[in-house]
Amino acid sequence: MAEARIESAEEKKKETSLDPDQVKEYCERLFEFRTITIKKFKSWKEKRRHLNEMKRQSRPALPSTTKLITCPIPAEKQDTRSSQKRKEFVLNPIGKSYLCILHEYTQHVLKVQPQYIFKELENAQTPYSATVVINNVEYGIGEGSSKKMAKLEAAKNTLKILLPVLIKVKEQQEEKQQDEDLSFFDEIKIEDPRVAELCNKAALPSPYQILLECLKRNCGMGDTSVQIDKKMLNNQKSEFTMKVGKHTASVTCRNKREGKQRVAQAMLRLLHPHISNWGSLLRLYGDSSTRGFKERKQIPEIQATTSSKTNNQVLENLKTQMRKLQMQKDAIKSKGKLRLENTAIPGSLAQIDLS
Incomplete structure (x- = not known):
């Protein structure tokens, strides 16, 4: 027979109840907890400063290796109406084409819109030409198989004049991008069937x-x-x-x-x-x-003058030359025959057709 125990009401309450640590441990097994830091501010100004700092930190940041180009804005192009005058413009060329960079530079620094003049060339490989005009001054000229390609090449040549440092940065990024693309094949053996x-x-x-x-x-x-x-x-x-x-x-x-x-x-x-x-x-x-493929595409200067013309132009030239030959042939008319007699040799005659 079990012996009877004597305990006070306080001891009985502690035995049948849970302390705060046990309650927390039990709840953590059922729920997910998140720690919240509550910060007190002495004034609304400190609170606004703290909120602005939190927003700034939450914005996505550029990688540490990103190269930015700072372009100074001419004094006559600065906005005088704004209280904060922008004296320079920061350009990020990552992921942008030469055409996009040119428009961004001219609009923010030169405050103008570039214009393009297109021409058609007598060249089968590059039949279109584009010229960039900024403030009535012609800059880069580009040629291409389409107007879009010619426009892109003209924008690149224009940036070589306005921002030569940009071309070096873009070329380095393209080489790095190409090297990153080839890094995939570093894990593939030469004999791999794929x-x-x-x-x-x-x-x-x-x-x-x-x-x-x-x-x-x-x-x-x-x-x-x-x-x-x-x-x-x-x-x-x-x-x-x-x-x-x-x-x-x-x-x-x-x-x-x-x-x-x-x-x-x-x-x-x-x-x-x-x-x-x-x-x-x-x-x-x-x-x-x-x-080597690009070099093979280049043809000699003698052949370029012939291959640059279209088939219709070649046929028209042939027709013109044939007509001239026919006209020259028709212009020649026979005026009779001249008979000469050699006195040294009796009975010998020489006949010449006069035409």
Whole structure:
């Protein structure tokens, strides 16, 4: 039989009740708590200053590596009606085109709107020309395959005159952006079968194009001719073998298009044993391949005068020349024949057609 206990009413209350810490621990298991700091202000001025500071901190901040360009505003262009005169304008070129930057600069610094003069050229590759006019003064001129491209090129050439430091900043940002794009391929091996598809989606040169550029730049290695042989195997597969000089590479694929790219990757791996990722090859040969394509697009000056004309103009010129030849032929009329007799040789005659 259990013994009876003697306890006071206060002890009984403590035993059957929860203290504040136990209540808090129990509630934290059921609910999510948030700590709120209450700040007291002595005046409304301090409160407004605190609220403005909180709003300023809540605004998104630019990265620490962002390069801003400060443009001084001429004294005659400053707004005299405002109590706070702006003596300079801060320009952020990140993510903006040359056309957008030009309009932003002219509107805030020069207080004018740029105008454009378009012309049509006798050039099949760049049939349009654009000229930027600011305050009745012509600045940059650009050419392009469309009016939009010509306008963009003219804006870039104008910024080279007005803000030459901006061009350097933009070029550095483009190089950095390109390097960040190529960083994705640093984790991909040269023999990876996804390389050709990824390069196609990223608008980068294919493995076979990279191989051709490699052989073009390193012609001193000897015979740089590419020879690809195909051998049929079982299960609808084929073996592709590439020979470049003394190097030979082989891969097994299902179709010719994939085999051409895969065997080019294997050959690049043999030619560059010290390089393991595809990003390094893009940095090594990608830019030069693009520059080589631009150089090949340039035609000699003699051919440019002919190729710049359209087909209709060439036909019209041919017709004009044919008409002139026909008129010259019709203008020639025969005036008879002259017969000469040689007295030294009796009976000999010479006949000349007079025309």
